[in-house]
Amino acid sequence: MTNKIWVYLDQFKGKVSPASWEAIGAATQLSKEFGGGITALVFGKGVEEIAQEAITFGATEVLLAEDDTLNDFRPEPYSSLLAKLAAEQQPEVILLPDTTRGRDLAAMVSIDLKTGVIPDVIALEVSAGEITATRAVYSGKLISKVKCTARPYIITLRLRTFSKPESDDGRKGVITRVNIAVAEENIPSKVKEYIRGEGSVSLTEANVIVAGGRGMVNRPTLTPPAEIKGDKEVDKWRTQQGFKLISELAETLGGAAGASRAVVDPGYVAYEHQIGQTGKVVSPNLYIACGISGAIQHLAGMRSSKVIVAINRDANAPIFQSARFGVVGDLFDILPPLNAAMRKRLGK
Amino acid sequence: QFVILFMEVLLKAIACVKQVPDSAATVSVQNGRVTWGDAPLVLNPWDEYAVEIALQQTEAHGGDVTALTLGKEDEKEALKTAIAMGCKEAVRVSDPALGATDSQATAQILAAAIRKLGGADLITFGMQAIDNNSGVTAVQTARLLGIPVLTLVSKVVSLDLTTNTIVVERAIEDGKQVVQASLPVVLTFVKEVAEPRYPSFMGIRKAAKAEVKNLSLAELGISQPQSFVRWAEITNPPQKQIVTEIISGGSPEEIAENLADKIMAEKVL
Numbered sequence: 335m336t337n338k339i340w341v342y343l344d345q346f347k348g349k350v351s352p353a354s355w356e357a358i359g360a361a362t363q364l365s366k367e368f369g370g371g372i373t374a375l376v377f378g379k380g381v382e383e384i385a386q387e388a389i390t391f392g393a394t395e396v397l398l399a400e401d402d403t404l405n406d407f408r409p410e411p412y413s414s415l416l417a418k419l420a421a422e423q424q425p426e427v428i429l430l431p432d433t434t435r436g437r438d439l440a441a442m443v444s445i446d447l448k449t450g451v452i453p454d455v456i457a458l459e460v461s462a463g464e465i466t467a468t469r470a471v472y473s474g475k476l477i478s479k480v481k482c483t484a485r486p487y488i489i490t491l492r493l494r495t496f497s498k499p500e501s502d503d504g505r506k507g508v509i510t511r512v513n514i515a516v517a518e519e520n521i522p523s524k525v526k527e528y529i530r531g532e533g534s535v536s537l538t539e540a541n542v543i544v545a546g547g548r549g550m551v552n553r554p555t556l557t558p559p560a561e562i563k564g565d566k567e568v569d570k571w572r573t574q575q576g577f578k579l580i581s582e583l584a585e586t587l588g589g590a591a592g593a594s595r596a597v598v599d600p601g602y603v604a605y606e607h608q609i610g611q612t613g614k615v616v617s618p619n620l621y622i623a624c625g626i627s628g629a630i631q632h633l634a635g636m637r638s639s640k641v642i643v644a645i646n647r648d649a650n651a652p653i654f655q656s657a658r659f660g661v662v663g664d665l666f667d668i669l670p671p672l673n674a675a676m677r678k679r680l681g682k
Numbered sequence: 683q684f685v686i687l688f689m690e691v692l693l694k695a696i697a698c699v700k701q702v703p704d705s706a707a708t709v710s711v712q713n714g715r716v717t718w719g720d721a722p723l724v725l726n727p728w729d730e731y732a733v734e735i736a737l738q739q740t741e742a743h744g745g746d747v748t749a750l751t752l753g754k755e756d757e758k759e760a761l762k763t764a765i766a767m768g769c770k771e772a773v774r775v776s777d778p779a780l781g782a783t784d785s786q787a788t789a790q791i792l793a794a795a796i797r798k799l800g801g802a803d804l805i806t807f808g809m810q811a812i813d814n815n816s817g818v819t820a821v822q823t824a825r826l827l828g829i830p831v832l833t834l835v836s837k838v839v840s841l842d843l844t845t846n847t848i849v850v851e852r853a854i855e856d857g858k859q860v861v862q863a864s865l866p867v868v869l870t871f872v873k874e875v876a877e878p879r880y881p882s883f884m885g886i887r888k889a890a891k892a893e894v895k896n897l898s899l900a901e902l903g904i905s906q907p908q909s910f911v912r913w914a915e916i917t918n919p920p921q922k923q924i925v926t927e928i929i930s931g932g933s934p935e936e937i938a939e940n941l942a943d944k945i946m947a948e949k950v951l
């Protein structure tokens with residue numbers, strides 16, 4: 335019997351995105367309402383291990399496609415394959431983690447299957463076989479409850495929002511290999527190269543984020559070496575000293591370093607660190623904002639963090655209104671001893 | 683007796699733009715309706731990049747940009763800004779019969795409008811609209827048009843009209859990916875791709891006088907596409923009761939120790 339609940343497992347270069355297991359967790363909740371087991375979909379090359387692991391997390395069946403054409407994610411061949419399988423087996427729901435790939439695939443397969451897509455969902459409810467999905471809209475300023483009249487539901491799940499199930503080696507499931515749907519000559523794009531980013535932890539998956547803003551520029555007593563000349567170069571250098579402190583604390587906490595737009599726009603910190611409306615939207619367990627005022631566009635990217643800590647010289651900075659803990663002080667004074675204090679507590 | 687015409691190959695670009703309340707607006711729900719007070723309506727910030735890259739590429743290769751929107755008859759802010767930035771034409775699909783559309787229906791209409799406009803080599807979109815935060819319309823439109831789509835472009839490496847190929851860098855979770863596709867293509871962008879230009883004085887004057895070309899669904903040759911997804915309920919977010927605790931101490935070291943204890947007690951690490 336085919337399962338009603340399907341989960342697409344996202345992977346990059348054979349490494350599964352942790353959010354894929356969160357999606358199996360969400361699917362497990364849904365399957366209690368819909369009945370039946372969970373079908374996981376694994377597409378790629380050299381990804382059989384992911385299929386086996388999926389069973390330990392709760393998939394009862396895995397549809398596994400391995401081929402050269404699926405080696406790098408491209409939405410067209412992935413969508414055609416997913417659509418073909420779904421047309422044959424008629425699932426009720428397809429859940430995908432809301433990674434860059436998951437979002438593209440969900441959008442495209444919704445067209446192939448002539449159904450709707452509900453992206454970046456933060457909660458799911460089921461009543462009488464109908465799903466209501468909760469999403470943040472207007473950059474998190476409002477919450478909407480969304481329904482879909484067509485089937486299957488195509489839903490992407492916000493990362494770090496649904497809990498990951500416990501894995502259990504005793505679980506049983508069937509892995510079925512499936513064929514590709516599109517040959518290479520009919521795929522309109524080619525991936526030529528991959529350039530690794532500098533950060534080791536990706537912001538959207540990080541459990542802890544330490545972020546720095548324009549406050550990093552503001553440490554007049556920090557004197558740059560003689561070869562650094564001009565206001566802008568000095569500001570950049572000072573920001574980099576501040577960002578070093580940010581990065582060190584992030585590393586101690588096993589997290590990632592973020593930044594506000596105020597230091598990204600002038601080119602002091604790389605854009606891949608930017609958090610907010612025009613950067614990344616994150617929801618870590620712990621967000622430490624240093625020298626960030628708390629502009630609405632910055633909040634749009636981090637307000638769903640579980641615990642927010644603000645370090646700011648200005649006691650009236652709006653960021654304190656969103657913070658669980660606040661320190662009124664200079665980030666350059668607080669960060670070094672905070673790093674030492676955390677290292678001590680974490681036995682590092 | 684023969685006249686040989688050397689036709690220069692020009693790049694044709696369409697930028698899809700949407701009007702939204704300003705990103706700094708205080709948006710709330712009152713009596714079940716979304717309101718943003720007297721906050722201005724603007725070009726969706728992500729669409730500024732779509733306009734900018736379409737302009738840059740037509741400047742490099744020759745050709746024009748048409749700004750395309752689907753919206754109510756009086757919606758003009760997005761198109762006006764697009765013209766002021768340098769788009770040649772502004773087209774609005776508008777139809778009194780049209781109610782709210784989901785992303786898939788929006789994509790159906792945009793795809794029909796793009797066909798009606800004779801297609802384009804480059805069709806640019808914003809990464810997402812800051813009102814519904816969906817980020818799916820570009821991919822859906824591309825699929826309906828049957829052309830490739832490259833999302834989250836951080837750099838256009840090359841665009842070649844003789845071979846009809848484009849090479850871009852995309853920003854993905856763990857770094858950058860270099861991808862090549864054939865034209866025509868749909869693109870969306872991350873911020874790092876460019877700094878959108880400010881409208882010039884001449885541009886603003888031109889925009890004030892520009893005529894928007896209106897197209898109805900009948901003129902596109904389609905009936906109203908079905909929307910599957912609907913907002914059953916829209917609410918203000920639950921007020922998280924945050925009690926901010928200010929951590930104090932006699933020295934930075936003491937503050938740091940106190941804060942470290944508080945962080946550990948939250949059990950979030």
Ligand SMILES: Cc1cc2nc3c(=O)[nH]c(=O)nc-3n(C[C@H](O)[C@H](O)[C@H](O)COP(=O)(O)OP(=O)(O)OC[C@H]3O[C@@H](n4cnc5c(N)ncnc54)[C@H](O)[C@@H]3O)c2cc1C
Nearest residue numbers: 547548549552594595596610611612613625627647648665
């Ligand atoms: C369409 C649009 C999109 C935007 N998108 C984003 C986005 O994605 N992300 C984003 O961040 N912003 C975004 N912005 C910009 C946003 O409006 C703010 O300008 C920006 O977030 C401010 O950054 P900041 O808090 O670092 O700087 P500021 O607002 O200048 O705040 C600096 C803070 O640091 C404090 N400070 C100064 N020195 C120190 C010190 N030594 N130690 C401790 N504290 C100190 C100050 O008291 C102040 O509160 C966007 C704006 C627009 C219009």
Ligand SMILES: Nc1ncnc2c1ncn2[C@@H]1O[C@H](COP(=O)(O)O)[C@@H](O)[C@H]1O
Nearest residue numbers: 698699752807808810811816817818819
């Ligand atoms: N009504 C519309 N008219 C024109 N373009 C639109 C419209 N809605 C969405 N778009 C385009 O699609 C992008 C993504 O929108 P969305 O998928 O709704 O987040 C936007 O940034 C626009 O470029």
